[in-house]
Amino acid sequence: MVRNIVVLGGSSHPELVEQMCIKLGIPPGRITLSKFSVGETRVEIQDSVRGKDVYVIQSGCGKVNDNFIELLITISACKTASAKRVTAVMPLFPYSRQPDIPYNKVGAPLAKAGIQKDSYTFESRPGTPAPQPDGAGSSGPPAGQLEHKLSRLSLDKERGPATAPGSPSLTSRPSFLRRQHTGSEIAGSTKRDSQKVVYANGTGGDWDQHRQPGYKQWVAQAGTLIADLLTCAGADHIITMDLHDPQYQGFFDIPVDNLYGRPLLQRYIQTKIPDYQSAVIVSPDAGGAKRATAIADALGMDFALIHKERRPTKITDRQNATMMLVGDISGRVAILVDDLADTSNTITRAAKLLKERGGATKVYALLTHGIFSGDAIARINASAIDQVVVTNSVPQNENVRVCPKLKVLDVSSVFSEAIRRVHHGESISVLFKYD
Numbered sequence: 001m002v003r004n005i006v007v008l009g010g011s012s013h014p015e016l017v018e019q020m021c022i023k024l025g026i027p028p029g030r031i032t033l034s035k036f037s038v039g040e041t042r043v044e045i046q047d048s049v050r051g052k053d054v055y056v057i058q059s060g061c062g063k064v065n066d067n068f069i070e071l072l073i074t075i076s077a078c079k080t081a082s083a084k085r086v087t088a089v090m091p092l093f094p095y096s097r098q099p100d101i102p103y104n105k106v107g108a109p110l111a112k113a114g115i116q117k118d119s120y121t122f123e124s125r126p127g128t129p130a131p132q133p134d135g136a137g138s139s140g141p142p143a144g145q146l147e148h149k150l151s152r153l154s155l156d157k158e159r160g161p162a163t164a165p166g167s168p169s170l171t172s173r174p175s176f177l178r179r180q181h182t183g184s185e186i187a188g189s190t191k192r193d194s195q196k197v198v199y200a201n202g203t204g205g206d207w208d209q210h211r212q213p214g215y216k217q218w219v220a221q222a223g224t225l226i227a228d229l230l231t232c233a234g235a236d237h238i239i240t241m242d243l244h245d246p247q248y249q250g251f252f253d254i255p256v257d258n259l260y261g262r263p264l265l266q267r268y269i270q271t272k273i274p275d276y277q278s279a280v281i282v283s284p285d286a287g288g289a290k291r292a293t294a295i296a297d298a299l300g301m302d303f304a305l306i307h308k309e310r311r312p313t314k315i316t317d318r319q320n321a322t323m324m325l326v327g328d329i330s331g332r333v334a335i336l337v338d339d340l341a342d343t344s345n346t347i348t349r350a351a352k353l354l355k356e357r358g359g360a361t362k363v364y365a366l367l368t369h370g371i372f373s374g375d376a377i378a379r380i381n382a383s384a385i386d387q388v389v390v391t392n393s394v395p396q397n398e399n400v401r402v403c404p405k406l407k408v409l410d411v412s413s414v415f416s417e418a419i420r421r422v423h424h425g426e427s428i429s430v431l432f433k434y435d
């Protein structure tokens, strides 16, 4: 039994909380989670956490946004109730597929002078969205800044010429923002569609026309915001598993322990897949190659890669990207390894390719996080995959009921051991070791 510790479970995964508490030998802390009729979250903690080491368990699944807010409120409640330390235990980390890098090359402005809409390629790389100095460069400013500055210009115009000492006049503003006035503006209209924009290189036009052709929308990048929200709520420590992008840890200035599901998956291969050494480990995309080769190397197995021929530029395009198999799997068992399956498009399309083109005799898919949103389970049931193995980092009871191909590995021991070690100030590096 671990003393002076409180484990509080959120709404996302009660079974995992229960299993972890059994392994720690303590009852779960008493907490009431409810909602106002408008949908706002209400949290009441019934046990004292004063001076205690508190672990709040919430996985990034189900109603992800609601659960995340619930986690933030619970952390904050513990902090204001004088908890000594609060650790957020997030078996599946939400938003980890949205780091602060422009997402798949979409999101930054492509408004480079001279490029016509039809000449964009999948390899077009957007410029950095920053204002150019006077006369330098040919790119326009980002839309948000431009909109803001234009609205300021409208105000300036309505107020008359700037006369305050030090106030820049219209003509002294950066040349990319110089605006031509249309007749309707002169008549007093401030409608945006009547505004003209002129860039330093002389290109320009109506606002809407101007921003449509070269500008793809700026995709919000949630990475640092999610990290900041957790820290701001009062989290002192994060424990998670198989972050989609391990570099995500860099967004935090508190300790992040990123546990691995790999030992569990490796053990499954060794113990449950007959003659596993003649099977081939396959990564379903380049992003997971490192993860998959690590398992192949550890088990002395061959490795193959599925390459998406074209880098799709939209999330919805991913399903249509052409897939190519690199490696020989003919007449062999293929073991797909990935960090997660969400819609299951990636693994089901990969399995089809492995059997139809590659000549694989059997296809396993081993994943840490089985999110299985929408009709993912139906897709798996109808697919060429013979068996899917996931951990219970998110609830799987309902999925197991409707998917006979699904096997679940338990992560409660790994997380409870991590909690025990963190609580006692012991190293948890042993949990990162592979067999």
Ligand SMILES: O=P(O)(O)OC[C@H]1O[C@H](OP(=O)(O)OP(=O)(O)O)[C@H](O)[C@@H]1O
Pocket (backbone or CB within 6 Å): 097, 244, 284, 285, 286, 287, 288, 318, 338, 339, 340, 341, 342, 343, 344, 345, 346, 347
């Ligand atoms: O079940 P699905 O909906 O098909 O999603 C699963 C895929 O999504 C993630 O990768 P992502 O597509 O984000 O690309 P990346 O690995 O290059 O980051 C993940 O690593 C899987 O490969």
